[in-house]
Every structure is written in C-alpha cells, then in structure tokens.
Amino acid sequence: MSTAAIEARDVFPTPPESREHYLNVNYGVRSWLLTIDHKRIALLYLASITLFFFLGGFFAVLIRLELLTPAGDLVESETYNKLFTMHGLIMIFFFLVPSIPAVLGNFLVPMMIGARDLAFPRLNLLSWYIYTIGGVFTLCAAVFGGVDTGWTFYTPYSTTYANSNVMLTAVGVFITGFSSILTGLNFIVTIHTMRAPGLTWFRLPLFIWAHYATSLIMILGTPVLAISILLVALERALHIGIFDPALGGDPVLFQHLFWFYSHPAVYIMILPAMGVMSEIIACFSRKRVFGYNFVAFSSVAIAVLGFFVWGHHLFVSSQSVYAGLVFSVLSFLVAIPSAIKVFNWTATLYKGSVSYQTPMLYAFGFIGLFTIGGLTGLFLASLGLDVHVHDTYFVVAHFHYIMVGGAIMGYLGGVHFWWPKMTGRMYPEVWARLGALIIFIGFNLTFFPQFVLGYLGMPRRYHAYPPEFQILNVMSSAGASILGVGYLIPMIYFLWSLRYGAVASANPWQATGLEWQTPSPPPTENFASTPRVTEEAYDYAPLEAKVA
C-alpha cells in the first residue's frame, strides 16, 4: 500500500466508536480476564506495570526524603533497608523487565510482522497470570513485614542472617521469572514462523530484531535466576550448605549465579528500548535507519556478549585477578555495539526531515542519557577504577542512567508513539512535550549529583551518611521531586485522552511499518487480509518516486 493512499484515506478519520475493533468487540471483566487477544493482554500488562511503577516510585520518594538529612531520622534503619529492597525488586522484576516487551512487544510484534496474534495466545495470557501471581506474593512479603536483603539477595545474609520475609519474596520472584520465559518463547516462535509473505529477516523492523535478541536472553538467562533463588530457599529452609561457609558453602558462588542472569537482565531492559528508538528516529526523520544491518546485528551482539560479562560485578569480591581481567576486557567489548547504535541513530538524522513531536523528544533524551550511562559504564569496567567506585553512588547513578534514562525514556517514547494505535486517540501534544522536558530535567538533577557523590566515596544502601555529602543529596532529592511530577503528567493526560483526545487516524505519523496500515485501534484480527511485503523496512521513499 502506498503512502499516498494512506494519506488520502486518513483525511477524515472516523471516531473509533463507529466501527468494531479489539476494544469494543465485547465488554465486561470476563472478556478481559479471559482474552487471548495479544492487544488486550498488552493492555492488561500496561495496567499492572503502571501500578507497580507508581508503587516502586513511592518507595523511591521515601528513600529520597530520608536522604535529605545525614542522620537516619525519618524511618528506622530496618525500614530504610526494606524500602530500597522493595524499590529495586519492584522496579526491576515487576516494571522494567516486562515493561517494553510485555506491553509494546505484545501489542506490536504480531502487528509488525503481519500476523493475527502471537504463536501461543493462551500461553501469552498465562504469562500475565503468572506475572500477577508472582507480584501478589512479593506484595504480600511487603505487607507482612517486608524484606531487607536488597534486590540482590546476597548470601549468606539472605540465607542465614536476614530476619525478614525472604522466602515469600523469593517465591514471588521465582514465579514471575516464568512469565518472562514464556513471553520470550512466544516471541521467538512467532518471529520465526508467522512473518507475512515477503517479510524476510532483513526487511523486519529493528524493533523486532531487538525483541528477538531480548527473548534469547529471557529464555536462556531467567532459568539461572530461578535456580539461584531456589538454592537460596533450600539453604534458608533446610540448611543445605550451598552458600554459607558455616554450612560448608561458598558465598561468592551465589554472586556468580545471580549476576549470570542479572547482568544480561540489564540488556532485557535496554534492548527493547533500543528497538523503540530505531522506530521513532526513523519515523520522525522520515529516513531509513542508517546502517540497518549494523544496528540489527549489534542487538544480537549485545545479547550474546552480555552473557559473558557478569564477573565485572565481582572485581572486589575475592574473584581471581585473572578472572577479573577477562571480565573487564569483555565488558569493554560489549560497549562497542551500543556505541555503534548511538552513532547510527545520529547519522539517521543527517539529511532527514526531522520533526519534534513528543516521541522524538523522548528519543533525543534517550540518546543523551544513554550515552552518559554507557560512557560511565567504561569507568566501572575499568578494573583499577572500579575498586574505588564499586558499590558507591557512582554505580547507582550509572545504572539509573541506563535503566531510567535509557529504558524508561524508551518505554515512554514508545507509549506516546503507539498510543494512537492502541487507543485510537491522540494525546495532547503540548502537555506531552512539557512532560518530556520536565522528566529530562528532573532526571538529570536527580542522578547527575550521584556520580560526584559516588566518587567522593558515599556507599550505596546507606541510611545515614557523613554531613559533607548533604548538599549533593539535597540536590538529588530536589531533582527527584521534579521527576516525580514529570511522571504524573503523562499518567493524567493519557487517561484524559481516552475520552477527550483527538481521534487518531490509522497512521498519524505517516510512518512505514505494517502496524500503521490497519485502522486505529486495530480490529481483533489485526488485518482484514494478510499483508504482503514487497519493500524493505523504513521505506520512506521520495514522494515523487512513489507517485510515479
């Protein structure tokens, strides 16, 4: 279908109420809780992870309030430790890991490849239930007294010494892992077997490549997390000596097992955001992504190399010096594919037609923050320097630049970009731009001072700290209050737009990609007839060539 044809049809978009689509095909709680439509399951995930995001954010607010003063005076030390533990657990396992794959991926993977649904629709619904059950367990742990091991569950603290709800939390995380595995499995099978006729691997949108790479990590890494947590539970409950030296175990073994999943997990969070970036930047520059093959293969390179860098979390753990050398050099190597992506996105803008709608503002923000996050990763990969900054606020700042500055900016950019497709309504552009700006400013004010704090030597997970660190902590807390407001703004206008937003056309951004060639919101079966693909991705060919 040519671009001109889409435009002609979209001059007078019809309100979504006037025809049948996936949202109004049937109503009622049952029609949602038993749905096997990937689009509805995506919205179930959207609602759940939004809930968890604001819950995790609430814990972050309490943490930043406590750190306004050097003395630990707002809450008890034990409470503080539970706060940062819950913040980490919720944000990582219940928000960041599922965010883009389970919401945008679920919605878009079938649409982008011209399929009716994922390969296993019932498994897809099951994965949401598993996620929800895991979430309920973890919330129960929080309600019945909390857990204070840190999200990292380091042994022997977690197995022998902690007096909090370690078991309940462990069960929650263990269960939730399976939802990740099932989602990954579903994506891989779908991408292999359900691509529309003509949609060859190198015609796929880069969003699909990123999700393919992410899925590989999900199905290969998550089982190792499940095993590690199971071993913690066995030692804690039955005193089988695995990690506690008092029982004949090795405490550092746990760190190897844990980071074997949890480092690749960082790529589960960032790779999908990179996929979103490629879509947004191409659309709002109206140009094919520069160096498509390099961007596609860099996702796979990150997924593969990402499995061999876990030891950089153990540079001061008593791991051997030579193991440290190997993990350090591999960590530097994994930085290269990320650099390649950033350079290619930048080059995509060159001689493009760049517009500044909200998704593009998030993309600019992503490039800036991800670049800083990536570059500060070099500091941590460097052995001699990591000794000083390890487990300080420098690390906290670094991973928030990647996970919040990278993954959440990518997620929000993606939600704005596909909001018209998902709901049939436009969000208010002015408010959205303002929100993006406030989030960007608030984010930097919150986390940049933490780099300085970390190099000065402030350790992470400190309830009280020496008074000379106060100025930087106050700056960080002030920034967090701005960031908090920034996150509330989209929440409000997205809800507002469901009723009052302008009616969205099938393709409001004049983007390429199969998902834009079906009405907004799409019908349950996605496409009236199976699309045929004859062009490469991002075929923003000159208008005259098209018409001719």
Add this chain to the structure above:
Amino acid sequence: MRPEFPLFPEQASTVAAHVDALYYFLIGVSLFFATLIFLLVVSFAIKYRRRSEDERPQPIHGDLRLELVWTIIPLGIAMLIFVWGANLYFTLSSPPSDALNLYVVGKQWMWKIQHPTGQREINQLHVPVGQPVKLTMTSEDVIHSFFVPAFRIKMDVVPGRYTTTWFEATKAGEYHLFCTEYCGTNHSRMIGRVVVMEPVQYEQWLQSGNGTGGVAVGEAPMVVGARLFKEQRCVTCHAGSVGGLVLGPSLAGLFGKAVQLQTGETVTADESYLRESILNPTAKIVAGYQPLMPTYQGQISEDELFQLIAYIRSLEQATETTGEAKVEP
C-alpha cells in the same frame, strides 16, 4: 583546607593519584564523545528540521567506512582504558613485601583490627605515613567490604576465607572507613576512621598504647598464638614426635614457602593455606604424611586463627637466624 563543596575526594595514599589520573582521562573521553553526539544531534535536528509536511528526504542506506571508523576508534580507546585499568588493578592487588601485617575481622556491625604489636582497635585504624600496610581480612558472619575513599582501596571481607588489600598512606589526617557491602540493619553505621600519623607520633601511640579511646593493648598476636599452639595440642604433632613417630610436618620456616602435596601439586604456605589446613585439614595433605589431623572448625575463633597464623609466621623469621622459634610455646 578542603573546599566547602568538594567534587573529588582527598588523595591520601600512593595509589590515589594514579586512580584519579585514570578517572580524569575517562572524564575527558566521556566529555569528548558526549559533546560530539550532542553537537551532531542538535545541529542535524536544527539543520534538517521538517519544513513542510510533504518533505520526503532521499534515503541513505549506510556507509561501511563510517561504520568501521566508529567501531575501530572506540574499540582502540576502550582497549587503552582496559590496559590502564588492569595495570592499576595489579598494583592494587600486589602488596609490597615489606608491608606491616594487620588483621581485620568484620562482624555485624563493627571492624576489629589486630596490630602485630598487640594493639587491638574497634572501628579505627592507626597507621604511620610512608609505611605500606597489608590487611588480611575475614568476616565472622556476612559479607562486608572495607573501603577507605581517601586511599582509593576497597576489598570485600568474606566469611570463610581471607581477602587482602594494602595501602601506603601519604598524608597525616583522619579518613573515613566505610562498609560498602550491604550487611544488614546497621550497615550504614559500620563505619570508622583511619588515623594516619607521622612516624614519630605513631611510635608514641604504639608506646602509650591505650592512651587513646577504643584501643586495647594486649600481648602480641604471635605470643597469644604460641600459647594457643600449646593449648590446642598442635604442638603434639607439629613440634616433636609421638613415640618416635613424626605425625605432622614441622612448621618452622614454613610460612611463604612452597609445600609439596600428596597429589603432586605445589602450593604456597600463605595465610589462606594455613587457615584451610587448620579448619579443613584433609583438603590438602602434605606429601609423606597421613590425614590424621582433626578439624578445628567451630573450635577456634577468627581472632584465634589470626593469632595462630601470626605465631606460625614468626617461626619462619626465627629459623633464619637461630634455627629456634623466637617465641617458645
């Protein structure tokens, strides 16, 4: 004087300036790339901004030469940083041979330090300027981490094993000591101070002993260790014979030497080896001996282990001069 609003921590050890040099270099690299990306994005975004809705730019597929440039140049810089950082790491993990040996035990939530001269401190550490100090550390419970920002050193303190770190202080003063591995409720209160003194003051401190708070002066660890060696009946097999039979290898001159094992392997008799041989004697059997020794796991404390090791270590020094142990058991 320190500025009111410092951006960099004080440099108070021989390695601090080297670590900072790498840090400054990395800041330079980061500034260069971040600025480059920022300028390119901003200038492209302005120069090629959409001027009409009908704009359809010419597609550009890519450029292999450019891809190679922005792969190879960052790779080269990354490898440079790797080598630099690795080099520094080797320095940080190789204590000089003339270092003063201090023992550190971490427990929830305090630091216990034993000096070879008998001083014992809690949550503070007195050291002289210009003297390398090696810390051999372990934990009685969970993992802790010994961090002195002014020295740019950090090492986890792990239960069930010894870890080591070292520093040479260059400036008298008081510096923060932090625990940097989350260790439970009062993690943020497992802090202390490192007091660096001029050699003269340090000598006075050693002499005056318990003049300052928090310091107890007792017998030197090797003296206590010598007594333990007798009390725990180590002496029966390791110094002498039972009914004409030599049951255990002699420990005189052992420390730091190579030991031939039954398996044919050779290991160095360092602190970790001695620790293992006391707590888990059958793990490594010396060639020519039987696995007869009982385990001492759970029977002696971490402090006592350090004292026994200090004693065994002292046997080495004695053999070189007189052939006799300096401290008689």
